Amino acid sequence: MQDNKNNATAKAFPELSPTYKDPHQYPPGVAYLDSQYVPISQAKISVLDWGFLHSDATYDVMHAWEGRLFRPELYLDRFFAGMGKLKMSIPYDRAQVLEIVMNAVALSGLKNAYVELICTRGCSPTFSRDPREAINRFMVFVVPFSSVANPEQLQRGLHVAVAERTRIPPSSVDPSIKNYHWLDLVAGLYDAYEKRAETALLLDDQGGIAEGPGFNVFIVKDGQLATPDYSVLPGITRRTVMDLCQELALSCSARALSPQELTNADEVFITSTAGGVMPVTKVNQNNIGDGLVGPICKRIQQAYWDKHTDNEWSTLVIYPDD
Amino acid sequence: MQDNKNNATAKAFPELSPTYKDPHQYPPGVAYLDSQYVPISQAKISVLDWGFLHSDATYDVMHAWEGRLFRPELYLDRFFAGMGKLKMSIPYDRAQVLEIVMNAVALSGLKNAYVELICTRGCSPTFSRDPREAINRFMVFVVPFSSVANPEQLQRGLHVAVAERTRIPPSSVDPSIKNYHWLDLVAGLYDAYEKRAETALLLDDQGGIAEGPGFNVFIVKDGQLATPDYSVLPGITRRTVMDLCQELALSCSARALSPQELTNADEVFITSTAGGVMPVTKVNQNNIGDGLVGPICKRIQQAYWDKHTDNEWSTLVIYPDD
Numbered sequence: 203m204q205d206n207k208n209n210a211t212a213k214a215f216p217e218l219s220p221t222y223k224d225p226h227q228y229p230p231g232v233a234y235l236d237s238q239y240v241p242i243s244q245a246k247i248s249v250l251d252w253g254f255l256h257s258d259a260t261y262d263v264m265h266a267w268e269g270r271l272f273r274p275e276l277y278l279d280r281f282f283a284g285m286g287k288l289k290m291s292i293p294y295d296r297a298q299v300l301e302i303v304m305n306a307v308a309l310s311g312l313k314n315a316y317v318e319l320i321c322t323r324g325c326s327p328t329f330s331r332d333p334r335e336a337i338n339r340f341m342v343f344v345v346p347f348s349s350v351a352n353p354e355q356l357q358r359g360l361h362v363a364v365a366e367r368t369r370i371p372p373s374s375v376d377p378s379i380k381n382y383h384w385l386d387l388v389a390g391l392y393d394a395y396e397k398r399a400e401t402a403l404l405l406d407d408q409g410g411i412a413e414g415p416g417f418n419v420f421i422v423k424d425g426q427l428a429t430p431d432y433s434v435l436p437g438i439t440r441r442t443v444m445d446l447c448q449e450l451a452l453s454c455s456a457r458a459l460s461p462q463e464l465t466n467a468d469e470v471f472i473t474s475t476a477g478g479v480m481p482v483t484k485v486n487q488n489n490i491g492d493g494l495v496g497p498i499c500k501r502i503q504q505a506y507w508d509k510h511t512d513n514e515w516s517t518l519v520i521y522p523d524d
Numbered sequence: 525m526q527d528n529k530n531n532a533t534a535k536a537f538p539e540l541s542p543t544y545k546d547p548h549q550y551p552p553g554v555a556y557l558d559s560q561y562v563p564i565s566q567a568k569i570s571v572l573d574w575g576f577l578h579s580d581a582t583y584d585v586m587h588a589w590e591g592r593l594f595r596p597e598l599y600l601d602r603f604f605a606g607m608g609k610l611k612m613s614i615p616y617d618r619a620q621v622l623e624i625v626m627n628a629v630a631l632s633g634l635k636n637a638y639v640e641l642i643c644t645r646g647c648s649p650t651f652s653r654d655p656r657e658a659i660n661r662f663m664v665f666v667v668p669f670s671s672v673a674n675p676e677q678l679q680r681g682l683h684v685a686v687a688e689r690t691r692i693p694p695s696s697v698d699p700s701i702k703n704y705h706w707l708d709l710v711a712g713l714y715d716a717y718e719k720r721a722e723t724a725l726l727l728d729d730q731g732g733i734a735e736g737p738g739f740n741v742f743i744v745k746d747g748q749l750a751t752p753d754y755s756v757l758p759g760i761t762r763r764t765v766m767d768l769c770q771e772l773a774l775s776c777s778a779r780a781l782s783p784q785e786l787t788n789a790d791e792v793f794i795t796s797t798a799g800g801v802m803p804v805t806k807v808n809q810n811n812i813g814d815g816l817v818g819p820i821c822k823r824i825q826q827a828y829w830d831k832h833t834d835n836e837w838s839t840l841v842i843y844p845d846d
Contacts, residue, residue, distance in 0.1 A: 205573060211798035216629045216631070222558070222560055222566040223558075224558070226558075226570065228570065228649065228651075232540065233571060236545075236546070236548075238545065239538050239541065240544045241540070241542065242572070246569060246571065247562075247568060248567065249557075249567045249568065249569060249663065249665055250564070254576050255640075256706065258710050305537060305538050309598070315557065321653055327551070329668075331672065333713060334717070348653065350653065368695040371690070373690040375707045380577045382576070382578055383579055384575060384580055385697045387578070388578060388645075389656075395656070407695070407729075418654070482682070522537050
């Protein structure tokens with residue numbers, strides 16, 4: 203014990219700072235958490251939140267485009283359904299959540315915005331491991347609109363690789379609950395980069411095409427569209443493409459899609475709230491069709507953006523400087 | 525446009541607060557992040573960190589017991605291996621990480637502590653979606669030691685249910701990388717609660733027993749031990765039990781384990797850094813053996829805790845008040 207005391211006297215301990223000073227830089231934006239609207243740089247969660255430590259959370263992403271929220275009700279449907287399936291609850295109803303979203307977008311001043319709604323399991327003050335004892339937390343953040351495809355990729359089409367990694371199967375995690383379990387998707391991205399592609403598609407556990415990091419996929423063959431219906435998030439942009447196909451009198455089915463069908467397609471495109479309808483012109487370094495963005499993709503892309511000024515498909519946001 | 529302006533004038537916007545005020549309560553503890561040692565209440569990460577938004581992170585949990593870290597080198601091995609597999613890097617080597625851990629434990633004053641090391645993907649200042657552009661972040665937090673089993677459960681044995689949910693398979697996420705993908709485990713917990721059990725075991729995608737929320741499982745049958753070797757985290761406490769079996773001249777194999785073998789076992793116990801070696805006396809509401817904590821479990825439990833004062837198995841922490 204005497205030895206220990208001598209060591210202790212010799213040892214210099216670092217300082218325990220009463221407050222944390224954040225050295226990081228953040229994009230512009232606004233967040234809502236704990237009944238406060240704050241700059242995005244202030245939007246932080248405790249490292250003890252189970253939403254972080256167990257990825258025990260659900261979320262949704264909607265977007266504002268030219269000062270209008272696109273189909274917010276569909277996103278709210280999915281978000282509230284996800285919370286229900288995870289046995290989470292928040293002290294706000296749909297109308298209140300929409301109002302918070304509208305306020306956060308307005309305060310951000312961003313006319314083109316990426317809007318994320320999050321519910322985490324939260325934690326209990328005692329750090330109990332029982333999820334039933336945690337206090338669920340709701341938050342929203344708004345940052346500038348971002349896209350899976352950059353302007354050049356939107357113009358010439360994305361280059362995609364089918365990754366070795368299998369998407370987490372529905373028997374493990376219900377894909378209809380939008381979730382942060384992305385290690386398979388991130389591994390797929392690194393696979394794709396090694397194959398000189400720009401993003402990845404993962405297979406489902408039956409060997410079919412599933413989805414990519416943050417997007418669904420569609421093929422066009424002989425004028426007919428198809429998109430996977432198993433082991434995928436039921437994306438709102440995917441749903442919007444289906445709705446547009448009805449308006450445009452195009453045939454579209456949700457069904458199993460083999461890797462061969464993907465590579466033999468006339469056209470391929472991906473869909474995400476982050477970017478909308480985005481063409482794919484190469485899969486595994488081989489051209490899709492003639493390697494150019496196809497006519498049906500262009501037509502749907504046009505219809506998609508046209509709906510963003512349609513009162514039936516989008517909701518006006520009032521900004522403080524309006 | 526005139527209408528919009530009138531609406532805007534009428535609408536009152538909430539205040540945008542320059543700083544966030546945290547209303548939550550936290551357990552005692554200390555954290556290290558961005559080169560700062562801070563109280564646990566200050567340990568927060570940005571909601572934009574991919575470690576949160578994509579659960580793109582690896583971690584490890586070691587523990588201090590009566591002021592000694594137990595087998596820290598084994599945890600450091602796994603933590604650094606996990607970062608390598610996820611293509612993450614931090615500006616600290618093993619010796620520096622261990623020093624940070626020792627300092628954080630010392631500054632916490634906690635003699636029995638739960639010590640978590642985390643590396644997240646981080647984010648880029650532009651919020652780029654490309655994981656290669658993110659700046660990885662390292663942090664450590666120290667809170668009071670916690671156990672999967674409470675004192676009563678440790679005494680009489682846990683009641684476990686085999687959940688319907690399948691553990692995320694290795695084809696999707698490499699289980700040797702300790703990760704936060706827990707929605708399957710949390711769903712398993714809720715399944716177990718409905719079945720009036722206290723915690724859950726999940727099956728692997730081949731129908732064998734995998735693991736539970738934060739623990740591995742062992743059975744004892746006719747004096748021989750076995751633990752699953754597929755679709756499980758290679759736990760350090762699991763490894764320690766294997767090492768103790770060698771010392772105690774007990775046979776222990778890592779192999780596929782069927783649900784029938786589990787329910788027909790003479791003894792069952794689970795292992796976790798959070799609690800050590802913890803007996804299970806009921807599975808699916810049926811007694812294991814005679815329903816009492818078994819002799820081999822007790823023997824291994826005793827050996828496990830005895831090693832906590834052994835200099836070859838544990839490392840003394842020097843505290844400021846020593």
